Amino acid sequence: MALAQRIRSGLPLFRRILASSHSLPSQSCRSTPNFIIPEPQRNYATSAVAKKDNVKVPVTMFGGTANYASALYLAAVKANALDKVESELFDLVEAIKKTTTFAQFTKDLSVPAATRVKAIGDICDQAKFTDVTKNFLVMLAENGRLRHIDGISKRFAELTMAHRGEVKAVVTSVIPLPPQEEKELKETLQEILGEGKKVKLEQKIDPSILGGLVVEFSQKVFDMSIKTRARQMERFLREPINV
Template identity: 35%
Template sequence: MLPRICNTCRSYITASGNEVKGLIKSPLSVPGISGRYAQALYSAGYKKKNLEILEKDFEEINLLMAEVPQIKIIINDKSFKKDDKTIILRKILEKGKFDKLICNLFELLVENNRLSELESIMKSFSRIMSAHRKEVMCTVTTASPLNEKDKKKLTENLKKNLKSGEKLILQTVINSDIIGGLIVEMSDKRLDMSIATRIKEIANSLRTLI
């Protein structure tokens, strides 16, 4: 029988809503199978107090897959027998000295034919960890780079929308297609104050007058 993480994952996969007992609730609900695996891993990691280690391990696994394409081939190749795939991946993970929970997760994914969900699980786990740190992601799109003064002022205004204890993670994107102004995307909200959108609105208004 596989270790605790496997039972934790199975609980998440077979249960829904508040049916899961004895598990730490994730600070972010992520839909889908990959979300359930990520939330199960979060619960197990929280109990072991090694969430940061798991997050770091996933970052290293991402780098490893980018540097060694053969690992992705092994993960995605369905012609590999489960036992062979488990042995190969176990050796890779043990050599990299990855956390036991990560190793157990890989074994469970092989057992359940879910290795194809790995990258999605890692992304889901990253989102959960961001929520765990009370980080609020905000993307601001402008036609040209903001100067430091404008960026500082914008950041101060955006922080006014945060709840106590939350941290703003600001990402700026340059897109000349918006012509001017800016587009702010924060959590599940979107505020489009671009000149391009304003021109479209004016054009649509003019069409109704003709």
């Protein structure tokens, strides 16, 4: 059974747990602007893991979601399970996006911590997640941070891409690029990056650019859209003519 299917099959478990949550004593959850890794979970502390196994994050990032993503990255590398953890995390995010009840559960801080922990633990067991992923998700559930899982997964993706030497390039066009044009664009970007880096191309569709391409990679933007060219032409035509 595919991983996403196993996750979905585990959703009835957490629905039953939610139904019984009213019988549990409520626990208040204090929301703070920054994430702090709890003291009991020091096995996820980035500095401790890095010092012990000389593991370092490939990209320095800042912010609450970055702290959690870095902690998960270090734990996954230490367990030699980076690819597996990445797949599990992204499958969970997709399941949340596709299931309204699950999405609401991850955002509802009124659900007691014990209920959140049991629900996530049961889902992880049903989906046969690795211990690294399960422990991390349980930690988020316990501390009311599940609502940030999408942001955490995006920062985690930045780390895994850097780990593999991948550079994300986003190309925006009116219609999907034909395979040959996509191949040529990828080869061109690869030449610019040089050896040691791999281009990971992502396509976006935006009819508002009217035509042409907008390519973003390595903090650079190459705007070759018809919309931008038209604006440039308009500014040019409005300029006074010096005779």
